[in-house]
Structures are given as C-alpha cells and as structure tokens.
Amino acid sequence: MFSILNEIGNNSHFRTTAVVIASIGVSGFIYILVAITGYLSFGNTVSDNIVANYGPSLTSTIGKAAIVILVMFSYPLQVHPCRASIDAVSRWRPNRRRSNDNGSPAFSPPPKAARPDNMGEVRFATITAAILVASYIIAMTVSSLSKVLAYVGSTGSTSISFILPGLFYYKISSPDSSLHQRLLKEDDDEESEEDGGGGGQEEHGLLGGRGLKSGVGRRRLVRKLSLALAIYGMVVMVVCLVTNTLFVVAH
Template sequence: MTTPPSYGSTPSTPPPSGMTPTPRRRRRRHTHAPGASVLSSFSNLANTIIGSGALAFPAAFASMGMIPGIVSCLVSATTAAFGLWLLSRCATVVGVRPGDEGRKASFNEVARLAFGKGWVTRVFDLAIAIKCFGVSVSYLIICKTLLPQVSVTFAHLFHTKIPDGSFLLSQTFWLLATAPVVVPLSFMRTLDSLRFTSQIALSSVAYMVIVVIGWYFIKGPDPNRGEVVLARFGPNTLAAFPVQVFAFTCAQNLFPIYNELKDRTQQKMNLVIGSSIYGAAAVYEVLGIVGYLTFGSKVSSNVISMYPAESFVVAIGRLGIVFLVGLSYPLQALPCRSCIYLLTSGIIKGKKHKPVPAPVDYESEEDSDESSLLGNENDMLVPKVGDAAHGPSATEMPAKKFVGFTIGIVVAGYTIAWLVDELDVVLGFVGSTGSTIISFILPGFFYFRLFRNEPGHTKWLALALGVYGVIVMTFCLTFNILNLKTGPGKKDVPV
C-alpha cells in the first residue's frame, strides 16, 4: 500500500481522486500556516496591554503612596502573566481530540472542551465582545477629544490662533479624520498584519516615557508639587486598585497570537507573555514613580495634561497618545469580530466549513490520552492530530460575514463615539466583568477543569486565580455601584 504523502511534499505520481487533498486545498493550507515572529507577537500583545490607562498610574500612586503603588503594580502584572500562561497551556489541548481536527484555539473552543457546548460558551463570547467593543469606542472618543486640543497646542507653538468655529476645533471632523487610518486596519484578518502599526504605537509610548523622565531630571519637581508619601489610605486608595488590575488586560488576543506564532513552543509563548507583561509593568512603574515625584498629590488622572501645553515636546507626546489609542483600535476589533461570529454562528446560517482531513497518525490509544498531550515545554506546541497550522480553522469566518461584521462594528463604534462624549460609567462595569472574566476567572477555571488529573500544585494555583477573579469582580462591581450613588470620593489624606 502506498504511504500517503506528507504535508508540504509533492507526490511523484498523480494521486487517485479522493485519496488526498486537492492542490487547491493544499494552497489554502499554506496560506493559513502560522508565520508570526516572537517580535511581532510581542509588539501586538504589548500594544494590547499599554493604552491610555498608563497615564493614570501617577494618580494611582498618589492615591495609595509610593511603596503600595509599586508593589500593587508588580502583583497585578504577575497575576495577569499567570493567567496568560494558563491560557497558553489550555490552547495545546485544542484540535487534538478526534473530530476536532483543524480547529484553532479560542475562548470558545477551550470553553467547549472544558464545559461542553451550551449557553455558557455564548455568555463568555458575549462578555468578551462587549468588553472589546466598549474599549474600542473609548479609543475613538479619546481621539476626537484630544485632537482639537493638539491642534490648539500646535497653533500656539506657531504663534497663530485657530478661530472659533473652525473645523480644526470640531470633534466630529477629527473623528472622521481617523477613519482613513482606523477603518482599513480593522479589516486585517490576523494580528501579525498589525505588527508594524503596533510598533509605531509602542514607539509613542517610549517617547512619552522619555518626556516624563527627561522633564523631571532637567526641570526638576513642579514648583507647586503636592506632598509625596510612602503610603496612604483614604477613600481613593481602593479606587486606584482596579486601575492597576485592568491595566494588564490583554487575554482577548492571547489565542490569536498563539495560533499565528511560527514554530511555536511553550518557551516562545513564555517569552512573548513575560516580555509583554513585564515590559508594560516597567512602563507603568516608571510613569507612576516619576510622575508622582514630579507633581506629588496634585497629579491628575492624565499626567500628560500636567505639563505645559506650549512645550513642543509635550505637544508631540499628546499627538503620540492619539497614535497609541488610534492604532490600538484594530486590536480590539479583531477579537470582538470573532466573538460576534461565534455568537451568531447558530443563528445566521451560512456555508459550513468542515474540518480538514487529518493525516493518518499511527499511535496507540495510550499516546492519545489527554495527559500525553501536555508534553515538555520545549516541545513544539502542535497537536499530533489535525494540526490547526495545516488548514483553516473549523470555525473560520467566511468572507461575507467577515466584511459584514467588520462594517457593523466600525459603523456602530463611530456612531456611538459621535453621539457620546464619555463612557466612564459603562466602561467601569464592562471592565469589572469582562476584564476579570477573561484575565482571571476563565484562565483559572479552564486550566483546573482541563488539567484536573495532572499532578502538582499548578491546578490549585489556577483555581485560586479563578477565585481571586471572582473576588476582584465583586469588589469592583460593588465599588462602581457605590460610586453611582455617592459620586467619586474626595481626595484622601496621607497616613
């Protein structure tokens, strides 16, 4: 009997019809093979993490004091990194079981393996979709709010004045002005396609850090600086905790990065996760410490607004923030689109995509046991049967739905951003639920469920992370509800 040709090889004689995949299918497999580098994966994950929330870290440090601020930031980073690591381990189980060939890792797939099909997986998808959509809209609102201010700053630098009623002061104009950049990027199918825009966004973060550090060491502390304390406790101290916890949210893009990483191993995934999380933590720590030392307790929730508007370097920094949030929009649109597709897959009928036939794998039943799928951390993270790298995902989005959902997300997002000036209250509740679910609760419970028969303490640490997520979500929701009733707390007093 002739041995079937391996993937990537060409048979010496034409195979009989129906025996092997057609050349067209082979070409499609090649198109979808993972090809993202570690640098590309780091750029996209780090850009997902670092957003405009970085500007609030000096105020968070001012609310709790220097030492608690530093420690809280490191603890938040470590819990987030552990959650991402758990998800990367859960991803290795996807596409391995018979009948799952060709499937790619996603929250939906892991939830299906952990808890089975049902309404639970749809609730997870809905939470992620709402969270990502809300954040993407907030990015557009930031752009339309900051760009008129940047225009005034540059006009002042060039000794001109923008007349009242000018389109340069119109938020609607600047909102539409972002569309030629944001909309095309939103139609990218993979995160790897966004690596260059992520690197541009990260360069603006680096510039902002340089400005904050350079200003402090060249100009010194602000003459009107408030007091700087090592620790404090007051009404705003607890309010600063969610700022740091949610500043590391990026789990919505962990699975796309896993699927796209070339020659992926657990060591590569660990490198991507560790460098992204702790690189972001370094940025937050520097901004928090130096910003707090510069302005003390008088620092605002947007540290860049504390610097003189007539400074050219500060004006560039403000423009950099616009680039940061604007170029981060597609990183929220991509997981939002995927979750909406999975939510509607049973409602909106379309052409079904059958799993790609897997090559014959002659291994014993013992070798296919779930525990053997874990492997060594140095092993290639490629399923033994039906590798997702060798073909489209079983849930790959058809072109018409891809375009339709993308248009819907963009149009709805721009419409809300045009009609609304702030989403603070809504985002507070969305972050309290969506961010904690995908960062702590699901990673912990997924791992505990899928690896419950594995020896060691990791599964118990995973369960503890899930419980921690439930506690954080309860605390943040309670705090948000109290804020609605009583309003923001007054400035706290050092102890």
C-alpha cells in the same frame, strides 16, 4: 497567547515563557517610569490623563500627537479580535452527547477539524458597525477615563485572571470530556516511555498502581480548586462592580 503560539517560530514552553516575561517586563518598566515621572512632576494632583497636566509646549504637543497615533492604529487591532469573538460566540451551539444503552455518555474521539466558515460581507459589516456605534456612544457619553477602567477591570480582569481559567480547567478535566481522555493517554504514554525498559515488573506495577491512585486524587483536588477559583472570581467581580457603582461612578 493563542496568537503568539500560532505565530512564533519556536513555540516551546521555555521560548513562550521568555516572550511573556520580556513583554510584561517592558510594559511594566514603561508604566513605572510614567508613574514615577508624573508623581515627581505633580505629586498627588496628577489627573487621569497625565498629558493633560502639562501646559502648551513642544514636548506636550508631541506627546498628544503620539497618543492620537496610538489610538488611531490600536483601535482597528482591538476591533479585529472583538469582531472574531462576537462572530464565534454567536455561532456557538451546545453539542448533543451520545449515550450508551445504559444511559452513560459514550466516549467518542474528537471530531475532525472542520473548515472554518468565512464571515460573510453582510455579517462582517453588521458586527463591525455595531462595535463602532457602541464604542462611539460610550466615548461620547463617558467623560472620565477612570470610570471606564474601573468597569473594565471589574469585568475583564477578573474574567481573564480567575473565572475563565477555572472554568476552562473544570471543563477540560471532566471525566466525560474526550479531550480529558486524550490528555490522560498522552500522560500515560510519556510515563511509560520514561519508565520503559529494565526489569522489576511486579515492583513497577505496584508503584504504578499507587501513582495512578495519587494522580487521580490530585486531579480531583485540582478540579475542585479550579471551580473554587471560578466562584471566587465571580464574587470578586460582583463586589468590584458594586463598589465601583456606589463610590467611583456616583462621585
């Protein structure tokens, strides 16, 4: 999503939503088509790799060649963000917050965006080699694709769907977060522009006070729900890992 927002010409909410729906819709249609054709051809005896079920023929050879091309060109595309993520995580250091004289954290504007540090050649080669060696060892050790997908789904899917979104919102919505203060200011500016002009200042102030209280209560509730979502994702991850280890991998 970050790459799409940076690259798309019109990154409005409507446009990005249309892109997401179109991409997921096309992918879902292809997956459903392959699933239906595989079931119609082999029933319950279809294997993890549907191409392996077909005998030697021109069409199956073309399908296998297409899979080879897919893996050959998609692997570098997967290594690129993986290398960037490993580099960013290894460079991360916790920020020390300044505090007032009374001990409470002081609000400070977000720092200016520093110039991104380019990855050195030695660091680039080291991270890339580690990814290649690790993936090669896994590929040569594991013989069943379903086992790999089971662990990827248990860890990656739960993290993307439940854990990370909950933690992101819980972190951003913290009252001590400078980003949270800036978002609140932007919301207040938008509300003031929408309600601007006209009289009834006393009535507007009364309604504004009620809206402020309801808004604060809603934000607190959503913040608690985001933490609950992250905890729920961690529980699902543990349950899935234990289940996959006892049932999928053991058999």
